[in-house]
Amino acid sequence: MNAAAYDAIVVGSGNAGFCAAHAARECGARVLLVEKAPREWAGGNSAFTAGAIRTTYHSLDDLRPLLADPGDERLERTELPPYTPDDFLADLRRVTEGRCDPELSEILVHDIAGTVRWLYDLGLRYVLLYERQAYLSGGRYRFWGGLVLGAAGEGVGLIEAHARIAERNGVEIRYETAAVDLLLEDGHPAGLVCVTPAGREEIRAGAVVLAAGGFEADPRLRAMYLGSGWDLARVRGTPYNTGEALQAALALGAQPAGHWSGCHSIAWDAQSPPHGDRTVRHRYSRQSYPLGIVVNRHGQRFLDEGADFRNYTYARYGAEILKQPGALAWQIFDAKTAPLLQADYRGPEVTRVEAGSLRELAERAGIDPEGLERTVEAFNAAVQPGAFDPAVKDGKRTAGIVPPKSNWALPLDTPPYLAFPVTCGITFTYGGLRIDGAARVLDRSGRPIPGLFAAGELVGGLFYHNYPGGSGLAAGAVFGRQAGRSAAEFARQRAYRPARV
Ligand SMILES: Cc1cc2nc3c(=O)[nH]c(=O)nc-3n(C[C@H](O)[C@H](O)[C@H](O)COP(=O)(O)OP(=O)(O)OC[C@H]3O[C@@H](n4cnc5c(N)ncnc54)[C@H](O)[C@@H]3O)c2cc1C
Missing domain, CATH: 3.90.700.10 (Succinate dehydrogenase/fumarate reductase flavoprotein, catalytic domain)
Known part of the structure; x- marks a missing residue:
């Protein structure tokens, strides 16, 4: 029996967390999103971005309908070489020296175009990145490097749009609510232990999605995992990504994955x-x-x-x-x-x-x-x-x-x-939790931990040594959406499980 007030609880108000919340809500789940930072710091690193999202397309015609201004006069003078899932996969493999997780990489490159479209249908709008990713030559805008699409209004616009969609769809959001541990029932995640200005609180839920970013804002963890000198690096984004949710999952037996001594x-x-x-x-x-x-x-x-x-x-x-x-x-x-x-x-x-x-x-x-x-x-x-x-x-x-x-x-x-x-x-850390294609967090034997899902920078295995620009928002969106769907489905099944006698 599920006595929880929520079907799914999502940790983190960045792009990955919001995508998980939208997707879970779309599946009919009652969703709470908790964010450690105060409201004015909502959106984590995602709010700091230029909003660049690496997506695939065959021609400008695929992207034009997604734009905030489809009548932009520059479009007629734009040269956009196609960028296919094969191109994206080849870039991922090349820059990660062949180490990127094969299953997650395939899902990312094949699902990103549909995910970008899904976000458009929810209310997000896009721009072409003329200022950052194109040169004007001979009167024509020539894009380079496979990265052309961005969220309208950059990271701030992205997070404002996410927050609007969440509010409209009935996602409850609590700021200044830091997840410090997982709440267990029969040894399995069934909610969170949070710290709020009012003290410690236990919040029960049918499933938990962790989307709390990496550990790049904690100098001690940087020195421990990235090595000597990294404690002195500047942090480009939010000071709130300090790894507690990641550590809580590892303490429960989640499997670490990816390049723990590497970072962007x-x-x-x-x-x-x-x-x-x-x-x-x-x-x-x-x-x-x-x-x-x-x-x-x-x-x-x-x-x-x-x-x-x-x-x-x-x-x-x-x-x-x-x-x-x-x-x-x-x-x-x-x-x-x-x-x-x-x-x-x-x-x-x-x-x-x-x-x-x-x-x-x-x-x-x-x-x-x-x-x-x-x-x-x-x-x-x-x-x-x-x-x-x-x-x-x-x-x-x-x-x-x-x-x-x-x-x-x-x-x-x-x-x-x-x-x-x-x-x-430092932008974000590459080491994180191992997930499968359904965004389920795996344990050290490779089995899904019931009720625990993850997305975004807190996931490991996609990026090693290097990273194709614009892939962070892309991966957060694809696996955030998947995590939300999986969490909603898990909560539904858990709710109908007969009570033990
Ligand atoms: C300056 C800058 C520019 C960037 N530009 C781009 C770009 O243009 N394109 C791109 O693809 N990527 C870019 N990136 C990388 C990009 O930010 C990320 O890959 C992506 O936005 C991460 O999304 P996320 O949801 O995983 O994490 P975040 O957006 O960082 O969200 C994590 C959230 O979790 C919260 N949190 C942390 N711990 C807890 C806890 N214990 N309890 C509750 N909440 C918690 C944090 O406060 C934060 O709000 C940029 C990063 C920076 C810093």
């Missing part, structure tokens, strides 16, 4: 605060490095800025910056590429140095001037002939230097020069 981390403004700022959000990102060079305090390059499109390198370059002296680096551009820098390079929050010569730039920025001059001289001499085109992998590369620059290599020779100091900003 990027180049982030060196003057940024210790954790995310809800007004600046993702705009501390510095993602135009393929157009320039990146050097450390000694003026030395240490990575291939043009190894691939930014979408396939940015998530691992934060870790490379953390290894540099002072965990600092500088992105350097000249007047030729400055006009191509993303919008995140403009604005009051941007730390920026400008000078008429490389020596002056280095002195102002705090880089060794001789080191920078030597590096740029060698770099410029190594640039090979060829046409520069930022919308394709143009093969315009260097020869004879280490590390190489494999694409988009232009000499740095036209003042004024610009330097942007960056440090390592």
